[in-house]
Amino acid sequence: MTPAPxxxxxxxxRVRALLQQxxxxxxxxxxxxxALHERARESLLNGVPMNWMVKWAGPFPLFLEAASGAHATCADGHDYVDLCLGDTGAMAGHxxxxxxxxxxxxxxxxxxxMLPxxxxxxxxxxxxxxFGLPSWQFTLTATDANRFSLRIARAITSRPLVAVHxxxxxGSVDETFAVLDGDPGDPFERRRVVPRRGNLGPQVDPSQTTRVVPYNDxxxxxxxxxxRQVAALLIEPALTNVGIVLPAPGYLExxxxxxxxxxxxxxxxxTHTICAGPGGMTGAGGFEPDMLVIGKTIGGGIPVAAYGMSGEVAERVKAAVPHxxxxxGGIGGTLAGYALSMAAARAALGEVLTEAAFARMLPLAERWExxxxxxxxRHAAPWSVTRLGARAEYHFMPRPPRDGAEQIAHVDTELERLLHLWVMNRGVLMTPFHNMALMSPVTTPEDVDRHTAAFDEALARLFD
Ligand SMILES: Cc1ncc(COP(=O)(O)O)c(C=O)c1O
Structure with missing residues (x-):
C-alpha cells in the first residue's frame, strides 16, 4: 500500500530512517x-545552562570551543558556518x-x-x-525593553490591556504568551484568547491582559x-519567530x-527585524511607531537593549513619573545602561553594523534564498522560501505563510530536526527553532554555498 502523502x-x-543515520x-x-554533556548533566538541568538549548537537533547539544567571525568550532574541533549567529545576538559577527x-x-x-x-x-x-524616535532608555535584554514599554503605555493611557499578533x-513577556483557540479557517467562529502551548505558570490568565490578532488581518x-481598552499594540513588523511572515502590501500602514x-x-x-536594514523595517519603510524596541544585536554580543519613544510619549512619561x-515602579535594572554596554553599543553601531555592512549582508541572504x-x-519539493533583508527561511508549504497560524499548521518537528542535523553534520549551524538563516557582515559566499550544497543533498535523499 502507498503511504498517505x-x-x-x-x-x-524516510525522515525517520535518515534521522537515525x-x-x-x-x-x-x-x-x-x-562527555562534556554528561558532565554538565550532573549540575545543570538537562545538562544545559538554559533549557531551550535542549532544542539542538543532535542526540546532545554541541558544546562550543570558540566562535569567530561567521564561524564556530565545537569542542570536538569541527568547524561550522554559523547561520544562527546567536539568534541575532551575534549578527555583527563573533x-x-x-x-x-x-x-x-x-x-x-x-x-x-551609577553614572551615565x-x-x-x-x-x-x-x-x-x-529609527526616527527622539528619546531612549536602555536595558540589558529586549524582554525587559518590551516589558517596560508595555508598562509605560498602560501608565500614560490609563488603559488596562495590550494587544499582540x-x-x-x-521574549518572556507574560502578556504576550497568548493565542486564539478554535479554527482559524472558520469565519463564523468567535475565537477566544488562551495561553499558548508551553506558557509555563502564567501569573494570570492572559485573556485578562491581552487581545490577540492574526498577523495581516x-x-x-x-x-x-x-x-479603546488597549493601551499598546506590540508587534514585530514582520513575524520572525514562528518562521518569517511578511506584511501584505499596506498592512503596516x-x-x-x-x-x-x-x-x-x-x-x-x-529586535530581529533589524536584519532588514540599519533602521530595521521601521527605517526602511519610513514608519512612525510611538515606541520602538531593539535588543541583542546592538551590543555586538554584550548584553544591551533599548526602547525609544516619540516626543509626545516622552512628555507623557515625564508627567507620569514624579522625581x-x-x-x-516596575521599570529599572541596576546594570541597565551600564558603561560597558554603552561602549560596546557605540562600537557595534558606529563601526560594525553600518550601511556598508548591510550592503554586504543583503546579497548574501539573496544568494542563500x-x-x-x-x-x-530541482527536487520538486512543495516548499517555499522567504527573505527579510539579511535573514531568510524555508517553509514546508508551497507558498509563504500569511499569518502565524498558517505557519504553525505546516510545522513538522521531525523533518525540521533531520534537516538541521543533516546540515550540522556537514558543517552548518541553523537556528534550532524553525528553518532560518542569518547573514553577518563577515559571512562569505562560500559559507552560503556550504549550506546550499548540504540542503540540496538532503532534498535529493528526501524526494528523488
Ligand atoms: C522579536 C523579539 N523580541 C524580543 C526578544 C527577546 O530577546 P531577549 O531574549 O534577548 O530578551 C526576542 C528573542 O528572540 C525577539 O525575537
Missing amino acids: SPTGVEPA ELATFAGRHPRTH GAAPVIAAVERQLKRGITT TEDAAWVGAELARR EWCYH LAALDAALRD GVREITRRHGTILIHDE EDADV AGVAAAIK
Whole structure:
C-alpha cells in the first residue's frame, strides 16, 4: 500500500530512517562534546545552562570551543558556518574587532558605576537617527525593553490591556504568551484568547491582559482596539519567530492608521527585524511607531537593549513619573545602561553594523534564498522560501505563510530536526527553532554555498 502523502510532501518513514543515520553520525563525530554533556548533566538541568538549548537537533547539544567571525568550532574541533549567529545576538559577527577594542578599553575605565557616560548619549543619538524616535532608555535584554514599554503605555493611557499578533514572540513577556483557540479557517467562529502551548505558570490568565490578532488581518485589529481598552499594540513588523511572515502590501500602514485612530500606543519590536536594514523595517519603510524596541544585536554580543519613544510619549512619561518615584515602579535594572554596554553599543553601531555592512549582508541572504529556491525546484519539493533583508527561511508549504497560524499548521518537528542535523553534520549551524538563516557582515559566499550544497543533498535523499 502507498503511504498517505504528508503535508510536507515527504514520507515520514524516510525522515525517520535518515534521522537515525544522522544521529549515529553525529554521535560518532562528537565524543568530547558527549562527555562534556554528561558532565554538565550532573549540575545543570538537562545538562544545559538554559533549557531551550535542549532544542539542538543532535542526540546532545554541541558544546562550543570558540566562535569567530561567521564561524564556530565545537569542542570536538569541527568547524561550522554559523547561520544562527546567536539568534541575532551575534549578527555583527563573533568578536568584531571594534567591539572587542571598545570593551577592552572600557574594562579598564570602569565597567559599571551609577553614572551615565558620553557613549550613552552617542548611542541614543544614533538610535534616534536610525529609527526616527527622539528619546531612549536602555536595558540589558529586549524582554525587559518590551516589558517596560508595555508598562509605560498602560501608565500614560490609563488603559488596562495590550494587544499582540498571534504566534508572536517578544521574549518572556507574560502578556504576550497568548493565542486564539478554535479554527482559524472558520469565519463564523468567535475565537477566544488562551495561553499558548508551553506558557509555563502564567501569573494570570492572559485573556485578562491581552487581545490577540492574526498577523495581516486589519479588520481583526480594528475590532480588537475599537473599545479603546488597549493601551499598546506590540508587534514585530514582520513575524520572525514562528518562521518569517511578511506584511501584505499596506498592512503596516493600516496598523499605524488604526492604532492612531483608537489612541493605542504602537510599539515596533525590531529586535530581529533589524536584519532588514540599519533602521530595521521601521527605517526602511519610513514608519512612525510611538515606541520602538531593539535588543541583542546592538551590543555586538554584550548584553544591551533599548526602547525609544516619540516626543509626545516622552512628555507623557515625564508627567507620569514624579522625581521621587524615578528609581522604583516596575521599570529599572541596576546594570541597565551600564558603561560597558554603552561602549560596546557605540562600537557595534558606529563601526560594525553600518550601511556598508548591510550592503554586504543583503546579497548574501539573496544568494542563500536563491540556492534554497533552486534546490526546492530541482527536487520538486512543495516548499517555499522567504527573505527579510539579511535573514531568510524555508517553509514546508508551497507558498509563504500569511499569518502565524498558517505557519504553525505546516510545522513538522521531525523533518525540521533531520534537516538541521543533516546540515550540522556537514558543517552548518541553523537556528534550532524553525528553518532560518542569518547573514553577518563577515559571512562569505562560500559559507552560503556550504549550506546550499548540504540542503540540496538532503532534498535529493528526501524526494528523488
Ligand atoms: C522579536 C523579539 N523580541 C524580543 C526578544 C527577546 O530577546 P531577549 O531574549 O534577548 O530578551 C526576542 C528573542 O528572540 C525577539 O525575537
